[in-house]
Amino acid sequence: MKSMTRKVLILSLIMAVIGQAAVFASGQQGGGAQAGERHAIVFKSTGNPYGERQMGGFETGIKEQGFTAILRAPDLPTAEAQIQMIEQLIAQRVTSICIVGNDFDALQPVLTRAKNQGIKVYSLDSSVNPASRLTHVNQADTQMIGETLVEAAFDQAGGSGEIAILSATSQASNQNAWIAVMQETLKKPKYANLNLVKIAYGDDLRDKSTSETEGLLASYPNLKVIIAPTTVGIAAAAKVVTDRGLVGKIKITGLGLPSEMAEYIDNGACPYMFLWNPIDVGYLGAYVATALTSGKITGKVGDTFSAGRLGNYTITQAPDGGTEVLLGPPFKFDKANINEWKSVY
Numbered sequence: 001m002k003s004m005t006r007k008v009l010i011l012s013l014i015m016a017v018i019g020q021a022a023v024f025a026s027g028q029q030g031g032g033a034q035a036g037e038r039h040a041i042v043f044k045s046t047g048n049p050y051g052e053r054q055m056g057g058f059e060t061g062i063k064e065q066g067f068t069a070i071l072r073a074p075d076l077p078t079a080e081a082q083i084q085m086i087e088q089l090i091a092q093r094v095t096s097i098c099i100v101g102n103d104f105d106a107l108q109p110v111l112t113r114a115k116n117q118g119i120k121v122y123s124l125d126s127s128v129n130p131a132s133r134l135t136h137v138n139q140a141d142t143q144m145i146g147e148t149l150v151e152a153a154f155d156q157a158g159g160s161g162e163i164a165i166l167s168a169t170s171q172a173s174n175q176n177a178w179i180a181v182m183q184e185t186l187k188k189p190k191y192a193n194l195n196l197v198k199i200a201y202g203d204d205l206r207d208k209s210t211s212e213t214e215g216l217l218a219s220y221p222n223l224k225v226i227i228a229p230t231t232v233g234i235a236a237a238a239k240v241v242t243d244r245g246l247v248g249k250i251k252i253t254g255l256g257l258p259s260e261m262a263e264y265i266d267n268g269a270c271p272y273m274f275l276w277n278p279i280d281v282g283y284l285g286a287y288v289a290t291a292l293t294s295g296k297i298t299g300k301v302g303d304t305f306s307a308g309r310l311g312n313y314t315i316t317q318a319p320d321g322g323t324e325v326l327l328g329p330p331f332k333f334d335k336a337n338i339n340e341w342k343s344v345y
Contacts (some may be wrong), residue, residue: 039289040070040089041098041282044126044172044204045077049257050231050278051100053345054125057279058098061286061308069286070094077169077204079103086110089119096120096289098137101128104173108132120292122299124285126174130322134292134299135315137285138324139276142174145229145330146181148274149254150191153225156251156271160193161224164216166237166254168204168230177319178229197223202233209236217250228254234273238264258333258341265338272334276327279345284310284327299323 041058043051055071062069070089074081079102087110089097097114101107101123111132115121124137139145153163165182167175179199186196197220202209209232216223217240226241228234234256241250242264252270257278264270287307288297297303301323303315310327318324333341 037067037095037290037293038070038092039067039096039098039286039293040072040094041100041124041285042082042085042089043071043073043100044102044168045081046073046075048073048204048232049260053257054100054278054282057277057282057284058286059282060279061283062289064308065286065290067095067290077102079106079171082107083110086114090114090117093117094119095293096122098285098289099123099128099133100125101173102126102169103128103171104176105129106171120289122285122288122292124288125281126172127318127320127322127324128173130318130320133322135288135297136318136322136324137281137288138318138326139174139281140328140330141326142177142319143181145255145274146178147185148330149178149227149229150182150185150194152253152272152274153227154191154194156253157194157224162195162197162220162222163225163227164197164220164223165199166209166212166216166226166228166230166233167199167201168233170201172204173320175229182227202230202236204230204232206232206236209233210240213237213240217244217246223250225251225253228252228256231255231257231260231275234270235260235264238269241269242267255330256333257345258338259343259345261333262338262342265333265335272332274330274332276330277345280310281327283308284313284325288325 039062059069072085108129111121122135123133127136200212202212226237228237234254238252247269255275256273284307291297291305296305306312313325315323315325
């Protein structure tokens with residue numbers, strides 16, 4: 001009798017496990033949103049204020065839809081570090097992975113494994129290879145960003161002179177795309193008297209961005225403008241110019257956080273700069289995650305979805321051959337408006 005009871009108990013346990021697996025599978029592959037959905041975002045690295053705000057927006061968007069947000073970022077901005085985190089998320093069988101790529105191509109094998117496991121994979125801010133993603137969440141039009149930054153350098157340099165670019169990592173797809181547009185834009189007759197002397201890489205690390213800025217100043221004593229299309233780089237460059245008493249001689253522009261750049265806009269080290277709201281970028285990404293999971297979108301051109309307080313969006317063709325959804329145009333920050341924005345982000 002005891003033997004029979006034990007067999008019944010074991011059989012019941014086996015059936016319960018099978019039942020749970022079936023429920024999980026339906027939650028991963030089904031067409032509707034599931035209460036147990038866990039949506040992950042993997043940013044470039046820790047200690048980045050822009051990334052912290054972006055992940056905060058993602059978390060808000062996921063939670064307000066009733067799901068769980070998982071926030072991850074490695075200590076160093078490398079593809080290898082992100083690969084380890086993605087492998088962990090695959091093992092945890094999350095519902096979706098939003099990747100802010102440290103490398104355009106290197107993440108493809110691990111992201112393909114994630115997709116093959118039924119996980120919805122898409123990129124945000126810094127894209128990955130179209131074969132690795134369903135779609136991409138972009139801050140603003142790549143062409144517009146590149147052209148806007150060149151025009152800012154032209155204005156701040158007085159139309160002529162030496163300029164330099166201080167980027168993040170040499171593998172960052174968004175940085176490289178903006179730089180490519182800047183290089184093409186500089187070929188136009190209007191900018192013939194601007195001389196791009198160097199593209200430096202601070203790897204989105206404050207110390208390295210500082211040393212790269214100091215190197216630019218030492219190597220190019222006639223430098224007029226540094227364009228830093230990275231929030232870490234622009235703050236580091238503006239601090240160097242301020243600390244060395246070069247405000248007015250060398251000007252900084254690019255993409256920066258109002259909270260970090262207010263003092264440098266006020267003192268003139270950075271006459272003006274641009275950005276978008278990183279909170280909104282992450283928030284938009286949260287709604288892309290759930291739209292993909294629910295089947296409202298598949299990542300194809302023409303797909304439409306609602307993104308909560310941000311309104312409705314349409315997926316469009318991306319310059320890299322994949323698809324994307326654009327948050328909106330970059331916003332200009334200067335002395336007239338910086339004080340009202342510095343407490344926001």
